Amino acid sequence: MSSPVSRSAWGARSPRGRTTVAWSRRTGFTVHYSAGPASQTPRRIQDFHMDGNGWADIGYNFLVDRSGTVYEGRGWTVAGAHAAPHNTSHIGVCFIGRDGDATPAAKASIRSLYDEACRRSGRTLARTWHGGLSGNSTECPGADLRAWVRAGMPVGDGGGGGGAPAPSPGAGTLPGPRFDFPLPAGHYFGPASGPDQSVSGAFRRTFRGRTDREWLREWATQLGRRGWSVGRGRTHLARHGNDGVYGPEYRALARAFQRSQGLTVDGLIGRETWDEAFHAPVT
Numbered sequence: 001m002s003s004p005v006s007r008s009a010w011g012a013r014s015p016r017g018r019t020t021v022a023w024s025r026r027t028g029f030t031v032h033y034s035a036g037p038a039s040q041t042p043r044r045i046q047d048f049h050m051d052g053n054g055w056a057d058i059g060y061n062f063l064v065d066r067s068g069t070v071y072e073g074r075g076w077t078v079a080g081a082h083a084a085p086h087n088t089s090h091i092g093v094c095f096i097g098r099d100g101d102a103t104p105a106a107k108a109s110i111r112s113l114y115d116e117a118c119r120r121s122g123r124t125l126a127r128t129w130h131g132g133l134s135g136n137s138t139e140c141p142g143a144d145l146r147a148w149v150r151a152g153m154p155v156g157d158g159g160g161g162g163g164a165p166a167p168s169p170g171a172g173t174l175p176g177p178r179f180d181f182p183l184p185a186g187h188y189f190g191p192a193s194g195p196d197q198s199v200s201g202a203f204r205r206t207f208r209g210r211t212d213r214e215w216l217r218e219w220a221t222q223l224g225r226r227g228w229s230v231g232r233g234r235t236h237l238a239r240h241g242n243d244g245v246y247g248p249e250y251r252a253l254a255r256a257f258q259r260s261q262g263l264t265v266d267g268l269i270g271r272e273t274w275d276e277a278f279h280a281p282v283t
């Protein structure tokens with residue numbers, strides 16, 4: 001990756017304020033698009049964010065245009081304004097253009113930013129897209145970039161042409177191990193008051209060599225890898241933590257996840273809701 005075009009080089013206005021973030025607090029990397037003309041300049045986007053939205057600065061940490069040129073937004077160490085409530089944990093990068101405009105050069109630059117972010121943080125950051133984050137119901141970054149992120153941000157031969165995404169389903173989709181749905185057909189993780197098919201963790205049943213509680217914890221852990229704030233004191237499962245016993249907190253988490261992914265919202269974790277977390281089929 002060539003060095004980013006600096007703020008002064010693209011004529012950035014001074015920010016009204018800035019909050020720095022320690023690398024230890026970074027856990028993810030989020031891809032966006034501007035959904036506007038590919039010719040739009042970072043300065044115009046900044047004007048819109050500062051004057052239209054009233055933000056302190058351009059919202060993104062970096063921007064990338066069709067030629068693959070990288071522009072410094074807020075930079076590596078400043079909290080963004082791109083996907084609340086994930087602005088501290090996730091670095092936001094915006095592709096300048098509409099769905100299908102992203103070229104192989106643009107994707108290669110986004111991937112380079114991701115690799116650099118992992119190098120600087122000393123860990124593997126979650127690869128996420130705006131609409132895939134909890135609390136963010138949006139088309140951003142469009143079907144093409146969404147599929148590309150889900151496929152693991154491949155570059156080179158796997159990068160696809162602009163507007164012609166061809167990721168193979170299941171190719172290194174998301175960080176972490178991948179588990180097939182562990183329950184028998186027709187079963188789901190649900191309340192203890194339900195029928196036999198409703199597996200709650202309350203009765204310590206075993207499926208495929210592991211307890212129901214362990215499996216339910218795996219599902220919520222996977223959401224955490226995808227950028228969801230999960231665990232005791234966090235946004236979801238705040239009170240009891242990820243204890244693997246289905247109750248109102250798991251139900252609320254499942255409903256929020258189902259809503260964000262366009263699934264049937266019933267709060268029960270069946271095969272479809274499980275697979276969406278682990279396999280993220282390409283749309």
Ligand SMILES: [Zn+2]
Nearest residue numbers: 032033130140
């Ligand atoms: Zn976005």
